[in-house]
């Protein structure tokens with residue numbers, strides 16, 4: 094996304110990685126009852142304010158917002174309030190909303206969304222390659238290194254200004270081919286049988302390894318392989334939400350409905366083009382063809398038209414991954430997150446309706462817990478389930 098902003102002329106960058114200073118600053122400037130992602134994002138931004146050379150006149154913070162039954166909608170106003178209190182009243186907080194599919198961005202919103210979508214698909218893809226390679230690599234660190242290199246290579250193309258969409262897409266598809274070939278060259282021992290653990294849950298905590306205490310890496314060290322739910326599913330979900338609202342209040346015969354249809358079509362087209370070079374490598378790792386499939390799977394437990402937010406995606410994706418032969422599901426959730434609490438209440442029913450596949454929620458609040466021991470037990474459950482599961486896993490051809 095930062096590269097996409099640069100492509101439309103905004104000098105954007107992501108904050109440095111979260112660390113203990115993040116937690117300190119976030120904790121000092123929040124009340125203590127906020128959810129962990131708020132503390133982390135606030136701390137990361139305040140770290141920027143304290144960094145050498147920080148120029149408030151040349152800085153704006155980007156904090157999207159959303160409507161719905163969660164505290165995320167309060168993050169941007171809260172950040173605004175803290176910045177004001179600390180003397181940064183002139184530093185703008187840019188805050189587009191999921192309500193309109195993040196349309197209210199810049200005067201180049203369409204271009205930014207178009208390029209940002211390409212970047213997002215590529216980020217998810219690079220993550221997927223990392224997660225499917227890392228557990229099998231012969232030299233520790235190879236996959237992470239390749240992941241970083243790949244992101245850098247993608248960024249160089251995403252950030253190019255004034256590039257025709259077709260040309261950009263073509264160059265990026267070539268970069269995907271290069272990524273595929275380079276990942277294939279990583280010395281690895283692909284052996285069937287590692288428990289495949291689906292990672293679902295709250296999007297920030299799931300993706301931010303500092304927040305989740307490197308849960309995926311820990312699972313790998315205990316002998317598992319992870320399938321991390323991607324970020325794109327959230328974009329498909331917001332499209333779905335926008336469509337439902339339009340249908341409910343304005344019907345199909347309006348310009349916004351047509352625009353949404355075109356946007357969704359273009360997003361599918363770009364995704365298809367970018368994934369084309371890696372179809373074979375992703376055999377067995379396919380994401381759901383349509384977010385509606387996920388929402389339908391969730392429906393008996395959490396109907397999407399009643400239960401809003403990530404909870405429906407987490408439950409639906411858990412069921413989808415059961416069908417893909419996963420051996421267990423870990424839901425990564427910030428402590429006190431309503432999404433996690435609601436999911437936790439339906440997971441026993443989900444599990445018992447799906448061959449008693451182990452599903453477990455892990456809560457994070459920024460303090461160390463004994464995750465290791467709980468994960469060991471979970472992996473044992475996953476192995477026991479693996480021995481009796483009925484949905485077998487499909488492996489790519491490069492597995493022995």
Ligand code: SF4
Nearest residue numbers: 128163164165427430
């Ligand atoms: S989903 Fe949960 S953790 Fe994330 S912002 Fe909402 S309440 Fe907080």
